[in-house]
Amino acid sequence: MILRLTRVVRTQSSEIYLAWEGENRVGQVDLHYGPEVIHATVVLEVDLNQEDINGLIKQIDRDIVASYLQDFERENLLVSVFRGDEVLTASDEDLEDEDEETDCGW
Numbered sequence: 575m576i577l578r579l580t581r582v583v584r585t586q587s588s589e590i591y592l593a594w595e596g597e598n599r600v601g602q603v604d605l606h607y608g609p610e611v612i613h614a615t616v617v618l619e620v621d622l623n624q625e626d627i628n629g630l631i632k633q634i635d636r637d638i639v640a641s642y643l644q645d646f647e648r649e650n651l652l653v654s655v656f657r658g659d660e661v662l663t664a665s666d667e668d669l670e671d672e673d674e675e676t677d678c679g680w
Contacts, residue, residue, distance in 0.1 A: 575626045612639055614653040627655055
């Protein structure tokens, strides 16, 4: 399974990607670049078998990590994979009126 990875955020030491299969969002990939280790957190929104998960990890390594650090030692890429669902997306607009409670309970 080859997914389309779309970057939504990039900082000096991290990136966030959304993973898509066609028009369906499959999950999110958060990458954090340290001096000697790269840690990826993958949150899947659909059930994938182990073969597809391994393929996604290889795709992340090949398409993102290898292009960022070509000489990076592969044993220093740590990946945690979780299965979850998005419950809420909020922005600072949701926090503008601190005295008024919003639907999300803030």
